[in-house]
Amino acid sequence: MTNPVIVEVTRGGRVESRHRGSAVVVDADGNTLLSFGEADAPVFPRSAVKAMQALPLVESGAADAFGFGDRELALACASHSGEPEHADLAASMLGAAGLDETALECGSHWPMDQNAMLALARTGAEPTQLHNNCSGKHAGFICAACHLGIDHRGYINYDHAIQGMIRDVMSDLTGEHLGVDNCGTDGCSIPTYALRLHALAGGFAKMVTGSGLPPARAAAARRLIDACMAEPFYVAGTKRTCTRLMKTAPGRIFAKTGAEGVFCAALPKEGIAIAVKCDDGAKRAVDATITALIARYLDAGEEIRAELLNQAGHTFKNCNGIEVGTIRVSDL
Numbered sequence: 001m002t003n004p005v006i007v008e009v010t011r012g013g014r015v016e017s018r019h020r021g022s023a024v025v026v027d028a029d030g031n032t033l034l035s036f037g038e039a040d041a042p043v044f045p046r047s048a049v050k051a052m053q054a055l056p057l058v059e060s061g062a063a064d065a066f067g068f069g070d071r072e073l074a075l076a077c078a079s080h081s082g083e084p085e086h087a088d089l090a091a092s093m094l095g096a097a098g099l100d101e102t103a104l105e106c107g108s109h110w111p112m113d114q115n116a117m118l119a120l121a122r123t124g125a126e127p128t129q130l131h132n133n134c135s136g137k138h139a140g141f142i143c144a145a146c147h148l149g150i151d152h153r154g155y156i157n158y159d160h161a162i163q164g165m166i167r168d169v170m171s172d173l174t175g176e177h178l179g180v181d182n183c184g185t186d187g188c189s190i191p192t193y194a195l196r197l198h199a200l201a202g203g204f205a206k207m208v209t210g211s212g213l214p215p216a217r218a219a220a221a222r223r224l225i226d227a228c229m230a231e232p233f234y235v236a237g238t239k240r241t242c243t244r245l246m247k248t249a250p251g252r253i254f255a256k257t258g259a260e261g262v263f264c265a266a267l268p269k270e271g272i273a274i275a276v277k278c279d280d281g282a283k284r285a286v287d288a289t290i291t292a293l294i295a296r297y298l299d300a301g302e303e304i305r306a307e308l309l310n311q312a313g314h315t316f317k318n319c320n321g322i323e324v325g326t327i328r329v330s331d332l
Contacts, residue, residue, distance in 0.1 A: 004020060004332065005020055006021040006276075006278065006330050007019040007021075007288050007289060007329055009325060010325045011324055011325035019278055019284075020037070021037055021279050022041070022197060022276070023039065023276040023293060024201050025273070026201045026205055026272065027205055028206060028209040028211035030205075034296075034332075039196070039197045040197070040198060042196055043196075044193070044260070044262070045193075045195060046258035046260060048256050048258030049200070049258070050076070050077045051207065051221075051224050051225065051228065052170050052173055052207070053166050053170070053190075055166075055224065056144045056162065056165040056169065057141075058223055059220045060144045061147060063143075066097065067096065070226070070227040070231045071234050072093055073223065073228075074136075074230070075090060075137075075139070075235075076093075076137055078235045079256075080136060081113035081237030081238060081240060082116050083115075083116045083238065086131075086237065087131055090135040091130055093139040093140070093143060096143065098146075101128050101130050104135055105155065105156045106189060108129045111127065132188065133188075134187075137188070141190075144162060145161070150162065156188075156189045158191050167179075169217075170193070173204075173207065174199035174202060175199055176195045178195075187259060197276070200275040201264065201274055204266040205266060205273035206218075207273075208222065208254060208267070208271070210222060228246065232245075241257060241290075245265070245291065248307060248308060252269060254266045262275075262276070262278075263289070263290040264290075265290050267298070274290060274297075284327060288313065289312075289329055295308035295309045315327075
């Protein structure tokens with residue numbers, strides 16, 4: 001099966017590029033509200049599932065023990081831009097456990113935010129693990145391990161106790177098998193598992209509604225979702241799509257991107273969740289598609305819906321400010 005074209009990019013009145021992909025929208029009972037493309041083909045969700053991976057931090061009692069609030073929990077679910085606020089908060093989380101950046105096993109890279117990168121370069125300093133977009137997530141793993149009395153060293157490995165907890169949580173939420181046979185290595189070195197889009201969306205629908213979850217897990221899940229919606233800057237950063245979507249409708253939209261064209265979102269009020277995969281991994285295509293699908297499930301008369309549709313399909317300009325083309329989402 002060939003996935004349908006989900007986004008077209010035009011220039012000079014002609015289609016210049018086409019992006020193909022798949023998506024699914026489900027409710028908390030697992031009912032499929034919309035599906036197109038190979039929605040049952042396993043994909044690596046990458047960072048889109050960070051809120052699921054953060055559940056042991058809350059469920060273990062570590063978040064409360066270390067006094068973490070919404071910002072820390074949002075950062076534990078984040079693919080942040082490495083701005084000073086992000087790096088400082090990751091360091092603070094580690095400090096609460098009596099550790100520093102040397103405990104992080106995610107590796108280092110330059111901040112994703114250009115201004116933050118240039119500011120750091122001007123100081124003559126090198127980026128550290130704190131600037132890694134996954135440092136908040138890793139800090140959460142380490143804090144959970146420390147609180148439970150588990151040696152945090154090697155926490156990125158498949159057979160570490162923290163990774164075992166994450167597998168159990170994600171399997172419970174998605175109903176999918178997570179094992180060596182469908183495991184890869186993520187950019188930050190932890191295991192990532194190939195899952196069906198339907199299962200991903202279903203997991204997030206459970207997280208925002210609590211449907212089918214034990215009370216304690218439902219409460220922990222909603223706490224993480226609410227933290228992300230309350231502090232969207234700490235989930236991503238300046239001019240990032242996750243942050244933009246959650247700021248557009250505060251408390252109404254949860255959104256989390258992943259690498260290689262994966263994006264998940266959930267609407268707590270509507271009790272639904274969405275998972276999208278763009279075949280070629282293009283950020284512009286998956287960003288436009290998830291935005292349009294979120295808008296589709298809001299009331300037609302809401303101003304928020306119109307604003308999101310304008311964000312999804314839009315013109316773009318070159319460096320001289322000349323309008324040169326459009327990005328448009330297919331009517332799927």
